Amino acid sequence: xxxxxxxxxxxxxxxxxxxxxxxxxxxxxxxxxxxxxxxxxxxxxxxxxxxxxxxxxxxxxxxxxxxxxxxxxxxxxxxxxxxxxxxxxxxxxxxxxxxxxxxxxxxxxxxxxxxxxxxxxxxxxxxxxxxxxxxxxxxxxxxxxxxxxxxxxxxxxxxxxxxxxxxxxxxxxxxxxxxxxxxxxxxxxxxxxxxxxxxxxxxxxxxxxxxxxxxxxxxxxxxxxxxxxxxxxxxxxxxxxxxxxxxxxxxxxxxxxxxxxxxxxxxxxxxxxxxxxxxxxxxxxxxxxxxxxxxxxxxxxxxxxxxxxxxxxxxxxxxxxxxxxxxxxxxxxxxxxxxxxxxxxxxxxxxxxxxxxxxxxxxxxxxxxxxxxxxxxxxxxxxxxxxxxxxxxxxxxxxxxxxxxxxxxxxxxxxxxxxxxxxxxxxxxxxxxxxxxxxxxxxxxxxxxxxxxxxxxxxxxxxxxxxxxxxxxxxxxxxxxxxxxxxxxxxxxxxxxxxxxxxxxxxxxxxxxxxxxxxxxxxxxxxxxxxxxxxxxxxxxxxxxxxxxxxxxxxxxxxxxxxxxxxxxxxxxxxxxxxxxxxxxxxxxxxxxxxxxxxxxxxxxxxxxxxxxxxxxxxxxxxxxxxxxxxxxxxxxxxxxxxxxxxxxxxxxxxxxxxxxxxxxxxxxxxxxxxxxxxxxxxxxxxxxxxxxxxxxxxxxxxxxxxxxxxxxxxxxxxxxxxxxxx
Numbered sequence: 001x002x003x004x005x006x007x008x009x010x011x012x013x014x015x016x017x018x019x020x021x022x023x024x025x026x027x028x029x030x031x032x033x034x035x036x037x038x039x040x041x042x043x044x045x046x047x048x049x050x051x052x053x054x055x056x057x058x059x060x061x062x063x064x065x066x067x068x069x070x071x072x073x074x075x076x077x078x079x080x081x082x083x084x085x086x087x088x089x090x091x092x093x094x095x096x097x098x099x100x101x102x103x104x105x106x107x108x109x110x111x112x113x114x115x116x117x118x119x120x121x122x123x124x125x126x127x128x129x130x131x132x133x134x135x136x137x138x139x140x141x142x143x144x145x146x147x148x149x150x151x152x153x154x155x156x157x158x159x160x161x162x163x164x165x166x167x168x169x170x171x172x173x174x175x176x177x178x179x180x181x182x183x184x185x186x187x188x189x190x191x192x193x194x195x196x197x198x199x200x201x202x203x204x205x206x207x208x209x210x211x212x213x214x215x216x217x218x219x220x221x222x223x224x225x226x227x228x229x230x231x232x233x234x235x236x237x238x239x240x241x242x243x244x245x246x247x248x249x250x251x252x253x254x255x256x257x258x259x260x261x262x263x264x265x266x267x268x269x270x271x272x273x274x275x276x277x278x279x280x281x282x283x284x285x286x287x288x289x290x291x292x293x294x295x296x297x298x299x300x301x302x303x304x305x306x307x308x309x310x311x312x313x314x315x316x317x318x319x320x321x322x323x324x325x326x327x328x329x330x331x332x333x334x335x336x337x338x339x340x341x342x343x344x345x346x347x348x349x350x351x352x353x354x355x356x357x358x359x360x361x362x363x364x365x366x367x368x369x370x371x372x373x374x375x376x377x378x379x380x381x382x383x384x385x386x387x388x389x390x391x392x393x394x395x396x397x398x399x400x401x402x403x404x405x406x407x408x409x410x411x412x413x414x415x416x417x418x419x420x421x422x423x424x425x426x427x428x429x430x431x432x433x434x435x436x437x438x439x440x441x442x443x444x445x446x447x448x449x450x451x452x453x454x455x456x457x458x459x460x461x462x463x464x465x466x467x468x469x470x471x472x473x474x475x476x477x478x479x480x481x482x483x484x485x486x487x488x489x490x491x492x493x494x495x496x497x498x499x500x501x502x503x504x505x506x507x508x509x510x511x512x513x514x515x516x517x518x519x520x521x522x523x524x525x526x527x528x529x530x531x532x533x534x535x536x537x538x539x540x541x542x543x544x545x546x547x548x549x550x551x552x553x554x555x556x557x558x559x560x561x562x563x564x565x566x567x568x569x570x571x572x573x574x575x576x577x578x579x580x581x582x583x584x585x586x587x588x589x590x591x592x593x594x595x596x597x598x599x600x601x602x603x604x605x606x607x608x609x610x611x612x613x614x615x616x617x618x619x620x621x622x623x624x625x626x627x628x629x630x631x632x633x634x635x636x637x638x639x640x641x642x643x644x645x646x647x648x649x650x651x652x653x654x655x656x657x658x659x660x661x662x663x664x665x666x667x668x669x670x671x672x673x674x675x676x677x678x679x680x681x682x683x684x685x686x687x688x689x690x691x692x693x694x695x696x697x698x699x700x701x702x703x704x705x706x707x708x709x710x711x712x713x714x715x716x717x718x719x720x721x722x723x724x725x726x727x
Contacts, residue, residue: 001337002051003021004018004019004020004050004051004052004053004054004061004656005019005020005021005023005027005034005047005049005050005051005064005670006018006046006047006048006049006050006051007019007036007045007046007047007048007064007326007348007617008045008046008093008094008097008098009036009038009043009044009045009046009089009094009670010043010044010092010094010106011038011043011092011094011320011330011610012095012709013093013094013502014093014094014600014703015367015484016048016049016093017036017038017045017422018051018054018056018061018495019036019045019061019063019064020033020058020061020062020063020064021063021064021065022063022064023063023066025067027050027082027373027667028047028064028067028069029047029071029072030047030048030049030050030072030644031046031047031072031073031074031079032046032069032070032071032072032073032390033045033046033047033064033069033073033108034046034047034064034065034066034067034068034106034290035064035066035067035068035108036062036064036065037062037065037695042065042124042600043715044068044098044106044107044108045064045213045473046093046094046097046098047146048093048097051676052498057666064459065554066106068108068110068111069673070328072102073101073105073111073285073302074101074302075302075304077336077339077340078100078300078302081300081332081339082096082097082099082100082300082334083097083326083335083717084335084339085327085332085335086517089325089326089327089698089720089721090221090696090703090722091324091325091326091327091455091719092181092236093666094345094489095324095325096325096327099173099297099300099324099325100272100300102150102276102277102278102281103274103277103278104275104278105278105281105554109682111282111415117398118461118642121648123218123271126209128283128371130164133164133165134646135166136157136161137164137170138154139155139156139157140157140162140165140171141156146279146604151276151279154273154275154276158444162344162647167183168624179581180238181234181237181238181263181305181527182235182237183223183231183234183261183264184261184262185231185260186258186259186260186261186262187259187260189224189227189228189231189260190219190221190224192224192225192228193367193371193373194366194439195220195368195370196220196221196224196225196228196369196373197212199216199225199365199367199368199369200225200228200229202227202367203225203229203343203345203365203610204232204367206343207307207342207343208341208342208343209338209340209341209342209343209344209657210344210365211334211337211338211341211343211344211346211365212343212344212345212346212363212364212365212367213314213346213351213355213358213359213362213364213365213366213367214345214346214347214355214367214369215348215349215366215368215369215379215406216347216348216349216366216368216369216370216606217349217369217370217371217372217575217628218349218372218571218572218574218575218576218579219372219373219575219578219579220349220369220370220371220373221369221372221373222312222347222349222369223253223256223312224373224472225347225369226242226312226345226362227256227257227260227349228350229308229310230242230261230291230307230308231260231309232265233307233308234261234290234291236307237305238304238305238306238307238308239289239290239291239292239303239305239307240290240291240292240306240307240308240309240310241244241292241294241298241299241301241303241306241308241310241333241422242257242291242293242294242308242309242310242311243294243295243298243299243311243319243329243330243333244293244294244295244308244313244535245295245296245312245316245318245319246295246315246318246533246534247269247271247295247535248317248507248513248533248536248603249312249313249537249538250267250269250271250293250294250295250535250549251513251517252517252537252539253293253312253513253537254267254293257291257293258364261290261291263290263291264289264290264291264293265289265290265291265292265293266280266284266289266291266293266294267280267293267294267421268280268281268284268292268293268294268295268297268301269294269295269298275486277515279343280362281301281302281546284301284302284303285301285303285304287303287304287305289303291597295318295329296318296321296329297329298328299333299336300332301333303314306340306342307540308342308343308344308345309333309336309342309343309344310344310345310347311329311330311333311345311346311347312347312348312537313347313348313536313537314330314346314347314348314352314355315348315350315351315355315568316349316564317724317725319723320724322441322724322725324417324540326718326719326721326723327676328718328722328724330346331722335344340709346495348501349372349571349572349575349606350567350568350571350572350606351565351724352625353564353613353617353624354624355597355616356610356614357614357624357625358624366676372579375640377404378622378723379546379574379575379577379578379584379585379586380583380584380585380586381574381585381587381588381601381602382585382586382587382588383587383588383590383593383602384396384398384399384587384588384589384590385590385591385593385602386589386590386591387593388589389483392489393481393485393486393488393489394481394485394489394549394550394589395486395489395490395493395549396589397560399547399587399589400401401492403493403527403545404494406524406525406545407465407494407497407525408525409525409529409544410432410525411525411542411543411544411582412525412526412527412540412544412688413526413527413528413543413544413545413546413547413577414524414528414530414534414540414543414545414546414547414573414576414577415527415528415529415530415546415547415548415549415598416531416534416535416546416549416569416573416611417481417482417483417486417529417530417531418532418550418553418554418569419445419481419482419483419504419531419550419553420482420483420484420504420531421445421446421454421456421482421483421484421505422444422445422446422449422478422482422485423445423446423478423479423480423481423482423485424443424445424449424479424480424481424482425443425444425445425446425478425479425480426443426446426453426464426476426477426478426479427464427476427478427479428444428468428470428471428473428476428477429470429473429477430468430471430473430475431468431470431473431474431642432672433468433469433470433471433605435453435465435469435480435598437455437457437458437460438460439455439458439460439676439678439679440457440458440460440674440676440677440678441674441675441676441677442455442456442457442611442667442674443464444460445482446464446478446482447484447505448484448488449483449484449505449570449579450519451463451572452464453462457677457678458677458678458679459643460665469549478539481549481550481559481612483501483503483530483531484501484505486529486549487499487501487529490527490529493709494527497525497526497527498524498526498527499526499527499529500515500517500519500520500526500527500529500530501514501529501530502528502529502530503530503531503533504530504531504532504534506530517538520540520542521541522591523541523542524605525542528540528543532569532572534573534576535569535572535573536572537572538576539579540576540577540579541579541580542580542582543576543578543579543584544577544582544583544584544585545577545584545585545586545587545617545650546574546576546577546585546586546587547573547586547587547588547589548569548570548573548583548586548588548589548590549589550589550590551566551588551589551590551592551598552590552591552592553572554566554569555590555592555595555597556599558673558726559722559725559726560617560620560622560630560725560726563597563609563613564596566611567597567601567606567610567613568606570586570588570601571597571601571606574586581621588602590699594612596612600612610672616716621665621688622688623722625690626688626689626690627688627689627690627692627695627722628687628688628689628695628723629686629687629699629707629720629721629722629723629724630684630685630686630687630720630723631645631683631684631685631686631687631702631717631718631719631722632672632682632684632719633645633683633684633685633714633715633716634680634681634682634716634717635681635683635685635715635716635719636675636678636679636680636681638681638683640711640714640715641669641681641682641683641715642669642683643711643716644706644709644711644712645668645669645684645685646669647685647709648685648702648705648706649666649669649685651702651705652664652666652702656701657698657701659694660694660697660698660701661688661698663691663694663695664687664688664689664698665687665688665689666685666686666687666688667686667688668683668685668686669683669684669685670683670684670685670686671683672684672685673726680716683702685701686726696721699719699721703719
């Protein structure tokens, strides 16, 4: 019988540790959590293997302290998916595999259902003679069909409050085993137009794995196609997973799902408390939810009888984890669908160039929705050349007149500026110096509510200085415009109309985004101003004019993906206008009106832009035609980072790598685009190869070499496979 346990720990180390099994106890299974002594403390570890022998002297090994699970918490398909993701993204196995669990389980909490789950049996309830119970019943409507005491406590109720409803049989204990699935329809499906019907039929024709790319213009009815595919999935007794890039999109899609289905729906995102996330994870794993809607990490949720995965806004950069375990939620979801042999649908009005290239190669089935659904009109474009007119706080004279006309007609106007705060910097009018963050190579952003200077990279905050830190002159002035400054100007220019600012600052509190959106949907004439979170997937039926306030900020980006992201942002923002019978126009303010990205988009559309950009990428052998990996070293002293990556670069010239480096291009060591962040110097080495397999093998060897270098233990270093952000 094996007596040695191979265990990984979320320690940042790529090492597998060996521990002794406890005496006279059954050997815990692979995949179980255990508590182990680690240094001066105890840590949660995960068993990844058993062994009969060990290279280390047994007297030097420590026994495990406690077995936390009677059986593995992850089903086999998720265990294999986690190991695949760990290998592909070449991340330390302990960090990667424990990332699959909710935080409470990573901390060693018991996975036993600490609360009983309840199930609503009827919504036709007469509590007219028990007003207190009626109020409690109304409060319970906020919760999913199956809920636990943790969720009950979150809305201010306790077990004793619902006991009368249990006695009346209105509530009943939910069974802990998996529950059957069947569609419960609240609202009849909409009639599909010819294009939608063709797409639905094509995707619906097979139950086996296939990756479908749904390229539908904004307002073309992609969501209705999703809903009808979900209904068909439920009718087969299967469940569906829907992924969205950001928490801000869960509210609107959750409403659509709840309007259509009376099934048990779970939402998984970062806005939940850790206990709520654990409750939801447990319910999903027990089969007590039929539809799971979530952001990136929800791709690792255990879901019995999963039959369909939908990835909305598949192009969005937010699907890529930028810190720690740098996986891409979209690509992991595709792998999960392939492993489970089920269809996966990627939807977007502006598909990523990688997905379009995969469709061209025949790896994805490509579907098109070229016309807007219902009576909605196709939006028009107008480029506002800022060189020919005055601009006040980002608002040109031409735009001011347009807004006055649209508001006077009783419509709404949307302005998108991807800079929050009042101004991106504070500048001395005497010497020209701007206030820089003391810890980063970045200017401090000026905020007015509350007044402060704030670094959006390291979160450093400081009071607004009256005197210039360089020349002591009292001539500090805001430079440029952020959403707060435009909001202030709009209140001055249009005092009779409400202004709704939607950015990370204004929606920080729980329920604030929903509250703002509810006011907007009331339909009164008004102005929406916000960052790119305003442009993603929202349905604003009363908006007739959508505005890119500053298109130039994305035209001269040092990232090769800059043009693609700008094009997607323009198209997505434009798509918020004219989504009903009211015609819509998208306005683009720029000093570069002849720039090819702008002219191609406005005259020929996103598909023409994508073909043009793919041609440029192919010539440069950039993704999706070449493959990238990025080594990043962070150090308190810049020279240390350069020395470590310089040593790594030297290893690439070694004959040990043979043919692996024949088609390799490498750039660096060089400063990252932000060379210093949070008092850490950041230096990177970029690898580019025509072969994904060769690049993977090469990076694996380089990681092993780095781990053996004595300086790698003193510095923070990371590897990003398929990086979406070049620094």
